[in-house]
Amino acid sequence: MRVVSFTLNGKATRLTVDETRPLLWVLRDDLGLTGTKFGCGEAVCGSCTVVVNNQAVRSCVTPIGDVEGKKVVTIEGLANGDKVHAIQQAFVDHLAYQCGYCTPGMIMGAYALLLKNPKATRAEIVNELDNHLCRCGAHVRILKAVESAAKTMKGGIR
Amino acid sequence: MNPDTRDDRGATQQASAEASAEAGFDRDQELAVDGPTTFPVDRRDFVKLTATGLLVLFAIEPAGAGQETARPQTGRQGYPTDPNAYLHIGADGKVTCFVGKVELGQGVQTSLPQLLADDLDVALSSVSILMGDTDLCPWDMGTFGSLSMRQFGPVLRQAAADARSVLLHMASERLQAPVDRLTVKAGVVTDAADPRRAVTYGQLTEGKRIERRVDGKTPLKAVTAFGVVGRPAARRDGVEKVTGKAMYAGDVGPPGGVWHARILRPPAHGAAMGQVDTSAAEKLPGVRVVRDGDLVAVLHAHWDEADRALALVKAEWTRRDPPVDDKTMYDHFRKTAGLARTAAEGGSLAEGEKLSADVVEGTYYDSYVAHAPMEPHSATAVVENGKVTVWAGTQTPFPVKNQLMQALKLPADKVRVITPYVGGGFGGKSASRQAIEAARLAMLTGRPVRVVFNRQEEFFYDTFRPASIVRIRAGLTASKTIALWDYMVYCAGDRGAAHFYNIPHHKTAWSGGWSGNSGALHPFSVGPWRAPGASSNAFGRESHIDVLAAKAGIDPVEFRLKNLSDARMLRTLNAAVKKFGWTPKPAPSGRGVGVALGTDAGTYVALMVEVAVDKATGKVHVKRVVCAQDMGVVVNPDGALQQIEGCITMGLGYTLSEEVHFKGGEVLSRSLGTYELPRFSWLPKIEAVVIDAPEIPAQGGGEPAIVPLGAAVANAIFDAVGARLDRMPMTPERVKAAVKG
Numbered sequence: 001m002r003v004v005s006f007t008l009n010g011k012a013t014r015l016t017v018d019e020t021r022p023l024l025w026v027l028r029d030d031l032g033l034t035g036t037k038f039g040c041g042e043a044v045c046g047s048c049t050v051v052v053n054n055q056a057v058r059s060c061v062t063p064i065g066d067v068e069g070k071k072v073v074t075i076e077g078l079a080n081g082d083k084v085h086a087i088q089q090a091f092v093d094h095l096a097y098q099c100g101y102c103t104p105g106m107i108m109g110a111y112a113l114l115l116k117n118p119k120a121t122r123a124e125i126v127n128e129l130d131n132h133l134c135r136c137g138a139h140v141r142i143l144k145a146v147e148s149a150a151k152t153m154k155g156g157i158r
Numbered sequence: 159m160n161p162d163t164r165d166d167r168g169a170t171q172q173a174s175a176e177a178s179a180e181a182g183f184d185r186d187q188e189l190a191v192d193g194p195t196t197f198p199v200d201r202r203d204f205v206k207l208t209a210t211g212l213l214v215l216f217a218i219e220p221a222g223a224g225q226e227t228a229r230p231q232t233g234r235q236g237y238p239t240d241p242n243a244y245l246h247i248g249a250d251g252k253v254t255c256f257v258g259k260v261e262l263g264q265g266v267q268t269s270l271p272q273l274l275a276d277d278l279d280v281a282l283s284s285v286s287i288l289m290g291d292t293d294l295c296p297w298d299m300g301t302f303g304s305l306s307m308r309q310f311g312p313v314l315r316q317a318a319a320d321a322r323s324v325l326l327h328m329a330s331e332r333l334q335a336p337v338d339r340l341t342v343k344a345g346v347v348t349d350a351a352d353p354r355r356a357v358t359y360g361q362l363t364e365g366k367r368i369e370r371r372v373d374g375k376t377p378l379k380a381v382t383a384f385g386v387v388g389r390p391a392a393r394r395d396g397v398e399k400v401t402g403k404a405m406y407a408g409d410v411g412p413p414g415g416v417w418h419a420r421i422l423r424p425p426a427h428g429a430a431m432g433q434v435d436t437s438a439a440e441k442l443p444g445v446r447v448v449r450d451g452d453l454v455a456v457l458h459a460h461w462d463e464a465d466r467a468l469a470l471v472k473a474e475w476t477r478r479d480p481p482v483d484d485k486t487m488y489d490h491f492r493k494t495a496g497l498a499r500t501a502a503e504g505g506s507l508a509e510g511e512k513l514s515a516d517v518v519e520g521t522y523y524d525s526y527v528a529h530a531p532m533e534p535h536s537a538t539a540v541v542e543n544g545k546v547t548v549w550a551g552t553q554t555p556f557p558v559k560n561q562l563m564q565a566l567k568l569p570a571d572k573v574r575v576i577t578p579y580v581g582g583g584f585g586g587k588s589a590s591r592q593a594i595e596a597a598r599l600a601m602l603t604g605r606p607v608r609v610v611f612n613r614q615e616e617f618f619y620d621t622f623r624p625a626s627i628v629r630i631r632a633g634l635t636a637s638k639t640i641a642l643w644d645y646m647v648y649c650a651g652d653r654g655a656a657h658f659y660n661i662p663h664h665k666t667a668w669s670g671g672w673s674g675n676s677g678a679l680h681p682f683s684v685g686p687w688r689a690p691g692a693s694s695n696a697f698g699r700e701s702h703i704d705v706l707a708a709k710a711g712i713d714p715v716e717f718r719l720k721n722l723s724d725a726r727m728l729r730t731l732n733a734a735v736k737k738f739g740w741t742p743k744p745a746p747s748g749r750g751v752g753v754a755l756g757t758d759a760g761t762y763v764a765l766m767v768e769v770a771v772d773k774a775t776g777k778v779h780v781k782r783v784v785c786a787q788d789m790g791v792v793v794n795p796d797g798a799l800q801q802i803e804g805c806i807t808m809g810l811g812y813t814l815s816e817e818v819h820f821k822g823g824e825v826l827s828r829s830l831g832t833y834e835l836p837r838f839s840w841l842p843k844i845e846a847v848v849i850d851a852p853e854i855p856a857q858g859g860g861e862p863a864i865v866p867l868g869a870a871v872a873n874a875i876f877d878a879v880g881a882r883l884d885r886m887p888m889t890p891e892r893v894k895a896a897v898k899g
Contacts, residue, residue, distance in 0.1 A: 035402015099263030
């Protein structure tokens, strides 16, 4: 057990916690942020993707101790008040989801990609999201959504 | 399903994140659970609804008013005929529709209100829908088989039409105008003779208790009169799903207020539990161990800590594995599948044999595949005043309720199943073991309990689509028509087994269905998987049709046209030809193009694909798929398109990579790292043509397009390299071996 301090969706957060516990379950069970999903527990499916210091990470295999002093953004932190992020809007507009379970992870993966590469091409988007699984087969529309979000954002991330 | 509840909770939680988190980690403290009254059992919308002046349209109390008799609860039964079970019209004119179906991602939460809006003549935006709650919704057997539109749709439409009829009669009295002079638009009834005289549905129902009997025979609107159906409608779950607010069964309840249960599992199906030592797990702080017969569970407020503790439980097992594995299974099926049943027959096989200049035999094999939804089976159960409420990720809330009543020995009014959003089903969430387990543990502990399977359990308890064998003996006449078709399928059942070609002498037999509990035939349970068994049957049939076409030296499309007379199928195939730009050439042409046809859930499908085959590696890339589909009336065109894309993308898995390996009762494929699902980089260009068929009622849309994909790809591989693949999935190893000959 130790104190872990980090920024969570823009808010200073301090927890006394077993630092080896996975970030995913601390978010879900301790902090009630259930938007981040459990899919496989072995960093394979991408449902649990969150963004830590602008990098996409799989929260199911990230010990909470690793985010000490870092900035963590989850799906709950992407919208600006009532205004959803351009990527989220694009997912709505393009119906880029079906069951919606992989969606938060997909969006966070896309967000991390566009942070480092705002003009990502389709090939780059495919490459980045290729390790995100979607079982419903929403892939066609997810690609369209991310492409269109990149265009809307014109290099600005908000 | 109820964003309000979640928003409030989320906001509170954010504000006190630090405090509550620290409290949650205090090991000396009893696991903190707020009183059960804070558990969001009530649906705020419903409370709001019943608080206002309620309209009772018919002789039976409205949903939620406590008359269980209005809602049949047990057994397999028909839908209630009482329209009041399906909808409520508030004084504000808002219509709430109660539906036992569930939203799995297929979009019925959007398309069912579309149907209702048209028959009731109200604006789509005034219709809200409440789904999958056994206390509030009329009985439904489950959401599967592409039945929501084709079977349940007409029931809902009838309810709406009946309600509209009652309202019109009320308006007639109110406006002192005969019914046939009244028109309705967006919930406003107007006297055509004097348009200033109008009354809204809301005004008609306000503060009244009205009892009317209707005969359920009000005629439905003609398709041509539809204003909402057939137009794209924005999905209702969009914002919730992109913001992380959408609630799934593992998300409900206050953080820290629910105990996660991780359950001891056998190493193999059929294994018997021996000595169990839970002492090491019990020593961990915050852990509670519960044992009830063979149910051994480790509980903790955090899933991961319960999981860690479970790893410390030592158990002895006696294995009783059946002597079958993924290498010997086909012999095993032939020996154990049992008596064959006939699905279709005509003419005489002996006569067909005589007419045949060439007789060609073929055998086609398919593998066990998993559902692998992204959301593992999850459930949260709470016991309050002797009543068990279970939020379950299930396709079958009403059957699950029955199972709970049996398992817990509780009467119908003490069990409620609520289905929030479900993170994918594909047939795999018809089985809902997790709901029973969560409820049993909630009863045993008196605390809210959640069961969330890990991925290993998800594979282990999956009701796989069975592996199967299709054996066909077919005969060609001198004029290249099919005279003989002797078809036998093991373990894929009869769905999609019967052919639709013009064959005078034919017999289709089957042995072993696509569903069943573990037993002599399968070491584990098998069950419905997106169009159960139909893909295996289509793989056999459509591969063999291509084999015959090649034997005849005729282009595969021309050969089909020559042997088909079903008008819907011809129209569908011709639409695919046009969209794809198919030019006739006997296979193998080297182009890598393939065709396959199928029917499922009342829908006709023609797929055409183009593949690239790397002979050296055996890797197949599906470059392009054209799908022509006749699904009758299309309720939500974009939703239909989305289902077609989903079918084709998901179908690439069973076609190219997905295969469950097992040895006896032990499931060896238990990770998404090795059981390969389709990925972005596999995506073909997908083009769909949905045939305008207003004369045919709405048919299934969630399953049909997945059916012929395997066969179309097999046929395209043959066209590309001249090698016939007779087993799915068509993995690089199998393709390489086939190319080698």
